[in-house]
Amino acid sequence: MANSEKHPWTREEFEAQLRGMERYYHIHHPYHTLMNEGKLTKGQIQGWVANRYYYQVSIPRKDANILANCPDRETRAKWIQRIMDHDGHPGDPGGIEAWIQLGMAVGLTREEITSEQHVLPGVRFAVDAYVNFARQAEWHEAASSSLTELFAPKIHQQRLDNWPEHYPWIDKDGYAYFRKRLTEARRDVEHGLEITLDWYKTREQQDRMIKILQFKLDVLWSMADAMYMAYINGMPPYFNVGA
Numbered sequence: 001m002a003n004s005e006k007h008p009w010t011r012e013e014f015e016a017q018l019r020g021m022e023r024y025y026h027i028h029h030p031y032h033t034l035m036n037e038g039k040l041t042k043g044q045i046q047g048w049v050a051n052r053y054y055y056q057v058s059i060p061r062k063d064a065n066i067l068a069n070c071p072d073r074e075t076r077a078k079w080i081q082r083i084m085d086h087d088g089h090p091g092d093p094g095g096i097e098a099w100i101q102l103g104m105a106v107g108l109t110r111e112e113i114t115s116e117q118h119v120l121p122g123v124r125f126a127v128d129a130y131v132n133f134a135r136q137a138e139w140h141e142a143a144s145s146s147l148t149e150l151f152a153p154k155i156h157q158q159r160l161d162n163w164p165e166h167y168p169w170i171d172k173d174g175y176a177y178f179r180k181r182l183t184e185a186r187r188d189v190e191h192g193l194e195i196t197l198d199w200y201k202t203r204e205q206q207d208r209m210i211k212i213l214q215f216k217l218d219v220l221w222s223m224a225d226a227m228y229m230a231y232i233n234g235m236p237p238y239f240n241v242g243a
């Protein structure tokens with residue numbers, strides 16, 4: 001049956017389909033399962049934190065692209081909060097600073113983190129693909145691509161629950177980022193879902209949204225693949241050709 005002949009999903013069915021995509025979330029990537037089971041070395045944890053920094057600094061640029069393409073004032077007034085969450089505002093140093101604190105808690109220096117010297121090309125390409133998608137896509141589509149955040153509170157909570165036991169060498173002050181995201185991600189998801197469930201009406205459009213969410217899941221999975229190759233297989237780019 002062609003897409004156009006299929007019945008559209010109801011709001012509830014559509015939301016259930018989106019939530020069902022959790023099976024492809026990076027929580028299931030071996031880099032993350034090893035991390036959650038306490039099986040990563042200090043260097044492998046440091047590699048993850050240093051690389052994820054590039055995601056952290058790119059998220060507000062992604063959100064600024066969505067704002068730039070959005071003619072709806074009410075949406076912009078809400079969406080701008082995401083930029084402030086990460087970049088900070090008076091009274092809150094912001095998520096990027098909290099991530100740097102996490103980096104220092106795992107033994108990296110501020111300079112090592114902010115210089116992006118450890119960021120792998122594969123991670124950079126994956127994250128840049130997300131920012132570029134937000135720049136070029138119709139704004140509802142770009143906004144809806146944030147919905148991997150549906151699955152994020154669980155992964156942040158797992159880290160808060162398991163890291164102190166598995167990685168006692170990490171300074172507890174470093175965990176503020178994960179705590180901060182628990183509430184922020186839930187609020188983001190509420191707004192993101194509202195936009196998404198209102199926007200995609202026909203089954204063809206809803207199927208397209210599933211593909212957009214898959215793209216975003218691919219971004220996160222590909223980041224973890226690049227880190228697995230470099231830090232677990234010991235095969236960073238050019239490892240075999242010498243300096």
Ligand SMILES: O=C(O)c1cc(C(=O)O)c2c(n1)C(=O)C(=O)c1cc(C(=O)O)[nH]c1-2
Pocket residue numbers: 059145146147148149150151152155156181220
């Ligand atoms: O640690 C994680 O696994 C994880 C995943 C995601 C995500 O699912 O995209 C985000 C975050 N963290 C996060 O902290 C964050 O601020 C965030 C913003 C967004 C987004 O797409 O706008 N995703 C995520």
